[in-house]
Amino acid sequence: MQGAHRNSLRLLQWMMAASLALPIALFAIASAISYTSTNxxxxxxxxxxxxxxxxxxxxxxxxxxxxxxxxxxxxxxxxxxxxxxxxxxxxxxxxxxxxxxxxxxxxxxxxxxxxxxxxxxxxxxxxxxxxxxxxxxxxxxxxxxxxxxxxxxxxxxxxxxxxxxxxxxxxxxxxxxxxxxxxxxxxxxxxxxxxxxxxxxxxxxxxxxxxxxxxxxxxxxxxxxxxxxxxxxxxxxxxxxxxxxxxxxxxxxxxxxxxxxxxxxxxxxxxxxxxxxxxxxxxxxxxxxxxxxFGVPATALLFLFLALAFRRTQHLQAEGARRRDAEEALKHSQRLEALGQLTGGVAHDFNNLLTVIRASVDLLNRPQLSEERRQRYINAIADSVARAAKLTSQLLAFARRQTLKPEVFDVGARVQSLHDMLATLLGPGVDIAMRLPAEPCLVNADAGQFETALFNMAVNARDAMQGRGKIVFTVQAATAVPDSLAHLVGSHGFVTVDVADTGVGIPAAQIGRIFEPFFTTKQVGRGTGLGLSQVFGFTKQSGGEVTVASEVGKGSTFTLYLPRVPAEILPRRQAPDTAPAVAGNGMSVLLVEDNIEVANFAADGLTELGYCVTLSDNADDALAELAGDADRFDVVFSDVVMPGKSGLDLAHEVRNRGIEVPIVLTTGYSQVVSQEGSGGFELLQKPYTIEQLSQFLHKAARLRQVGAAE
The missing domain is CATH 3.30.450.20 (PAS domain)
Structure with missing residues (x-):
């Protein structure tokens, strides 16, 4: 503990020195650039x-x-x-x-x-x-x-x-x-x-x-x-x-x-x-x-804050063990409060950060490191990106702001394909039974989010049974729906997915809170409280509902209601995420992105693949580029959330002007997209890789060529 205290003080000292050295260095660089520019x-x-x-x-x-x-x-x-x-x-x-x-x-x-x-x-x-x-x-x-x-x-x-x-x-x-x-x-x-x-x-x-x-x-x-x-x-x-x-x-x-x-x-x-x-x-x-x-007051203020923080840290460490427990409790409360704030708008900026981190995995090279260390660091960054993206997805799903990627799939076949994975996940003490329909039960939803929801319910059931018992997965056409869905019942009805367990059940006083984010009855460190929140957000955003029936000592049954689609609609196949990047061969891309780091990542990656990239940081400049000579662009790739006109506004205005350039949109979070959809335009979810981006751009360009040939 004493070593940790010394390290924290040393870190603050380094930060104080950096708060002066870094602005001075930046000022010197800016001065040199400004001098050249002025001349x-x-x-x-x-x-x-x-x-x-x-x-x-x-x-x-x-x-x-x-x-x-x-x-x-x-x-x-x-x-x-x-x-x-x-x-x-x-x-x-x-x-x-x-x-x-x-x-x-x-x-x-x-x-x-x-x-x-x-x-x-x-x-x-x-x-x-x-x-x-x-x-x-x-x-x-x-x-x-x-x-x-x-x-x-x-x-x-x-x-x-x-x-x-x-x-x-x-x-x-x-x-x-x-x-x-x-x-x-x-x-x-x-x-x-x-x-x-x-x-x-x-x-x-x-x-x-x-x-x-x-x-x-x-x-x-x-x-x-x-x-x-x-x-x-x-x-x-x-x-x-x-x-x-x-x-x-x-x-x-x-x-x-x-x-x-x-x-x-x-x-x-x-x-x-x-x-x-x-x-x-x-x-x-x-x-x-x-x-x-602006710089001198800001630097002085930062240095003052760090100096106060240094003195405050010294004072807090002097109090010792008497206040350690209270501080830990306060920190824990602050962490939970901060995590709760992530449910909404911060997800967009967080996904931008994830995109840049993933870009570093794809593009950066550190020759001063050994190959073994380089690979270890790259794998660690990639794993962190995957975990952070999953957490963001769960947060946004609960907030009903996640931009889903719907596809038509057979629920029964998808549940059946997950049997072996569920068996491994739940362990040998849990008996799995599946009751699946003979006829296809097709829904149009995000398959990845559906699987995540199924796993979350299964893990919740396993923990309720303490690792021993029976879980029954039932897929069937709904014969009745909750009152909240009665006005949505169409000619095709709903598909239900039941997950029933033989666990301890849920007390009636807690049933109303089980879908709240971070609410959990498990011991500290055994659960995040986000699993059922993701289930709730996914079903609501997919146009469905989730219900729970439970009795203490007799187990619980979670039921998902998802809108059914006609049986004659075949599932659409999607290219795997591991598909290789597609060479540009001179394809001209108008890239519209207000975040300079994300824009540079996409532009650098596409340029290395042979694309010709024109950057624009807002919709008005992009429209000016298209108005000047739209034929020189093969495709427009635009972020949705931007100051002023959004990417959707840009896409609609391009179409209203009669400009026949394919448009691909991207977003980490957009309330408009999550509520109203992408308006018929191709949508690439952040964080994305250069491989995924090149595939989407070529797909949009091919559709344009097919339309022109017809």
Whole structure:
């Protein structure tokens, strides 16, 4: 006992340490994932913004280029003297052009000496030379096409904002140089546009020439910036000259940014868009902060609870033997109360857990264990699953919420086939007699649950006889039914199964309680009190009734009433549970399951068998998948119990929309299914194996193919 006490304290200490270490580890993992995700999202935002800025710049320069080409056509072949004579009209034309394009400050036509012939600002044009400007010099010696100059300040007498020139060469018919056509473009036009689209904290935009001269910058700068082509930015752009993403300290202000760049078509221009890395980190900090807001109090509260539990455990152990009996009684009472709560809705989640455990048996592999230990563990898990599934089945049968799997079978033949098993179960001291009809007595019920009910009644009878006596099993067509079934008697009536014993009998005061869950007259540890509860639940859910007649000292007779079906209906054969899995061969399955663990188990198992699986965690998303292209799915496999629309709702809506895809449903517990049935759809009971699932899917697909052929 002292060793057990020390172990419990040590366990609590480990739990306290784990309550801190595990959240910290999970937080570190979540932080790393969140950091990567935040950076990926930022990169996508930068690329989208860069596409907008690139499209804008391309349209601006194409518009200016077309305007210069049109202006060149207007003055082409006209001598300078004629242009000067038409200067007032040409001035108005250039002014209209400048006014119509917000990116233009002015437009000019220069002669071969750099003197303006006409411009959009003032008429007549001033008699001064602009031959020293880069937008003029670039065209003197040879034709360079469209030239984009550096940012310039207007010279006297002109005033206003800074600009950069976009110019083209004027050629005579023989190709000799006769002047330049130029448009003065406002950098602030680009900066204003970037202000409108760069609303996120830390936004950055720039447009510049391929030689490193920056034409426009956001945030705005009060000085010119030229990037060194051999510097960090220039080298990275040279490695991928068309477009790319880089993280770098921007030379103009030294701020580290994540920047995307892209060349503007055939123009010697790059546009850039980006975010400050500090702003990206701020997003990540905000996300992590949300985790901390909930995680830190929860972790602290858990640690506090464990610390209180540790101190409480120490205190309780100090009391010793004086309170041990009272504690055991309290624990026993709590266990019974907890088991009673399992009768209803918790069965669904419990069966989901069983499905995942069984999936581990089917799929998991532990190479670090020896084969002998691996097999022992696997067998132990499989046995635990079988026992837990049987317990759940008994609980739900009593609650009349178990989803039964009915089949037509002959009750007399089934009872006869169980003779040897009953003899082994009841022991040599019990004499078994069977009175079976000559004609078939067919019922439509769950055969497995029927056998369980028969065994439960037989074991109850054996215990009442203390292992020595006689049990008589009688199967016959009912000649009379209890009052509770009188309104249900149809043309085929009922089949009765009597189990009579020569035991001690049941006191009249206890007969009303024998079907209650966990009620038992046996000694502690000799019975769970669930056997007769299962019998009661099975018969009620099968549309029948169970009665008991007993007299103390003279034995008891339990009678099952099950609805009879016509004799001409033959029993349906079911494939054994041990049938092998069916390969998918590319069959496409839409798997709808809100429990991620169950969904992953089914998807992994089916994928290994060659199925193509599409996952959806709710009915609305599944309907969207089917609405997009229903023909790409061979079958729909859906859980019944899900938030929002249930699997039955999904199945009915699919049929109402005229979508001809086979549907297989699954559930561990569903009140709607247990009360109203599966609506004609195939139903696979949880917990299921991958083998069973593959068989059901192929069965549904084959039925569809047969229907299409007919």
């Amino acid at each position: 990926d999202i930022a990169d996508r935002e930068i690329e989208r913004t860069l596409d907008v800025a690139h499209e804008h710049a391309l349209k601006v320069f194409e518009t200016i280029d077309r305007s210069l080409a049109e202006l060149n056509e207007v003055v082409h072949g006209i001598p300078d003297e004629v242009i000067r004579s038409r200067e007032p009209a040409l001035h108005l034309r250039l002014k209209r052009l400048s006014d119509s394009l917000p990116q233009l400050k002015s437009a000019w036509v220069f002669d071969a000496q750099g003197r303006p012939l006409v411009n959009s600002i003032i008429s007549p044009a001033p008699q001064m030379s602009f031959a020293d400007r880069d937008y003029f010099n670039a065209h003197v010696d040879h034709n360079v096409g469209t030239f984009i100059g550096t940012p310039l300040t207007p010279r006297q007498p002109y005033q206003g904002a800074r600009f950069f020139g976009v110019s083209r060469r004027r050629d005579s018919d023989d190709g000799s140089f006769i002047g330049v056509i130029q448009a003065s473009v406002l950098p602030e036009y680009f900066e204003s546009f970037y202000t409108r689209i760069g609303r996120d904290p830390g936004s950055f935009f720039a447009i510049g020439r391929t030689d490193g001269m920056v034409l426009a910058h956001f945030p705005r700068l009060d000085r010119d910036v030229r990037l060194d082509p051999g510097g960090p930015v220039g080298r990275k752009i040279a490695a991928s000259p068309d477009h790319g993403l880089i993280t770098i300290a921007w030379p103009s202000d030294g701020i580290e940014r994540r920047i995307g760049y892209k060349r503007v078509a055939e123009y010697p221009i790059y546009v850039s868009a980006g975010l400050e890395t500090s702003a990206i980190r701020a997003r990540w900090y905000a996300t992590i902060g949300q985790h901390l807001v």
